[in-house]
Amino acid sequence: MERGDVVPLLGEVFREHGFEGASLAAITARTGLGKGSLYHFFPGGKEEMAAAVLAEIDGWFEAQVFAPLREGADAPSAIRDMLAKVDAYFRSGRRVCLVGVFALGEVRDRFSDQVEGYFAAWRDALAGALRRAGRSEADAAEQAEEAVLAIQGALTLARALRDPEVFTRTLERLGRRLLA
Template sequence: MAHSKVKADIVVEKLMQVFRSIGYDGASLAELASATGLKKASLYHRFPDGKVGMANAVLDYGSEWTDEHIFSVLHASEPATERLNAVLDAISRLYDGGQSACILRAMSQGTAVDIFKDRVAGMMQHWIDAFAHLASDLGHDSNAAEKLGKSALIKIQGSLIVAQTLQQPSYFQEALNDIRRDFIR
């Protein structure tokens, strides 16, 4: 498929699907090329840094998506309860109701840890801070808000792992409902 015919976002979305499903270490160039419909040479043309460049593009894409659909909503001016509900709905969509793995998890295992550790840690801290901000807007004091921010990330990440391992996406939805109850007093 010619370079101009394959849109950049579609390529990155396909790369993300591979990394989410088999991790950074499990993703061979052949699998990444096959998933995108491109030849290996075309992938290298688009991503001169190879698999690291592809993974960084995926993290950029994920960061842009969460900025638009999660963090901007958490910091918006709408009533805090509305923001919480909108964000939990967006998180459910992001992870296909608990059926898709988190890209941050995929980039924090195996050899990816050494490559992406600081970036992934920063992204996770951003989640914690944004949820803590919302908890504060909902009337929680700063200590409680910080704990709720951490708890929200832990519940999201932990429930994704359990839901996928046990093939029970309802566990993820239950965790989102728990977050809602925790935040709303």
């Protein structure tokens, strides 16, 4: 088992338990790794583990979502791709957003840059694509903010109501609105 293999597992633990709730016991259970290995890969303990997870998430979204949004020649289809990737990533509403979970807790302050950077990058990349798709500056900014926030809200509501359809419906509505 390598460090790179552990990070996604850590992600699941933090996603489900939050930072404080993710006990070393839960982490060893999920990863199958003892403390020895864990502290060998992450000498900084939980803090370093969480940072690694955030970095991996950021890297994934950067490569799969933000960059295509920024650089895609065809803006509308880049937006369509974003929605598809987001649907897959969040398992159609059955999975929660780790960065969102962190944002709500007081851990937020410990990972300020990463939390802020993730959402800002998303919003700005989407606004850029909307701009290139012909929207005004103001309209693009408003629609982008609204879309990012709707995705977060839909994940929360879907989990609260145990109804993943809330998320699916939201993505569809977003598709209609952003590509109109």
